[in-house]
Amino acid sequence: MNESELAGKIDHTVLGPETTPEDVERVMDEAADYGMNACIPPCYVTEASEHASDATxxxxxxxxxGQHATNAKHDEAVGAWDEGADELDMVINVGRLKAGEHDAVRDDIELVVAAVPIPVKVIIETALLTDEEKRDACRLAKEADAAFVKTSTGFADGGATVEDVELMAEYLPVKxxxxxxxxxxxxxMLDAGAERIGASSGVKIVEDFRG
Known part of the structure; x- marks a missing residue:
């Protein structure tokens, strides 16, 4: 894997509650400069797409x-696509998954996937799930025609692990x-089968690779 291939697998991310427009511009510039993708809050999609249209x-x-009403997720997805998003990362309803309401979880994903002509990555929040629940979440995402499953939001205790990536990769491409x-x-993570990396440290990852 060369640097360009690595960078293309990184979603350079800024999603914290204090994210400013200047933070988004910086991340978009870094993504464009290094050949990475960018992942930003939905309120800044219009500005970001205009600021650095070359970055995914x-x-x-x-x-x-993930506890938004399904119709709200649908409308949020359509709005983001209309404003210039190239990909969406949606959070499942973990509570419904844990309650065994699998049809509701699948329908929640399916409505978003069907609403937009762009890839949808499904965040299952692995730190909150048992291995059986992880498998259920991945299966439901696959049945709903999601493009990826993603380990974490970054806002629960714990993040990506090699073991979770290996498990999830049995079903769909993994972020x-x-x-x-x-x-x-x-x-x-890539060696374990991940196809994409989500990180606020995208620049450091590429610089480490160079070193």
Whole structure:
């Protein structure tokens, strides 16, 4: 894997509650300069798409807890696509999954996937799930025609692990996210089967690779 291939697998991310327009511009510039993708809050999609149209732009839906009403997730997804998003990362309803309401979880994902002609990554929040629940979440995302499953929002205790990536990769392409702060950790996730890395440390990951 060369630098360009690595950078293309990184979603350089800024999603904290204090994210400013200047933070988003910085991340978009860094993504464009290094050949990475960017993942930003939905309120900034219009500005971000205009600021750096060359970078693939992802935003989030139902973030960070996944407990938005399904119709709200649908409308959020459509709005983000209309404003220039190239990809969406949506959070499942973890509570319904844990309650065994699998049809509701699948329908929640399916409505978002069907609403937009762009890839939808489904965040299952692995730190909150048993292995059986992780498998259920991945199966439901696959049945709903999601493009990826993603480990974490970064807002629950714990992030991506090699074991979770290996499990999830049995179902769909995996975006490993949460706690990936350097190239060594990113490489471990890629070696485990991840197709994409979500990290606020995208620049450091690429610089580590160069070093």
């Amino acid at each position: 732009l992802a935003t989030v839906v139902g973030f960070p807890h 490993a996210s949460g706690g990936i702060g350097d190239y060594e950790k990113a490489k471990a």
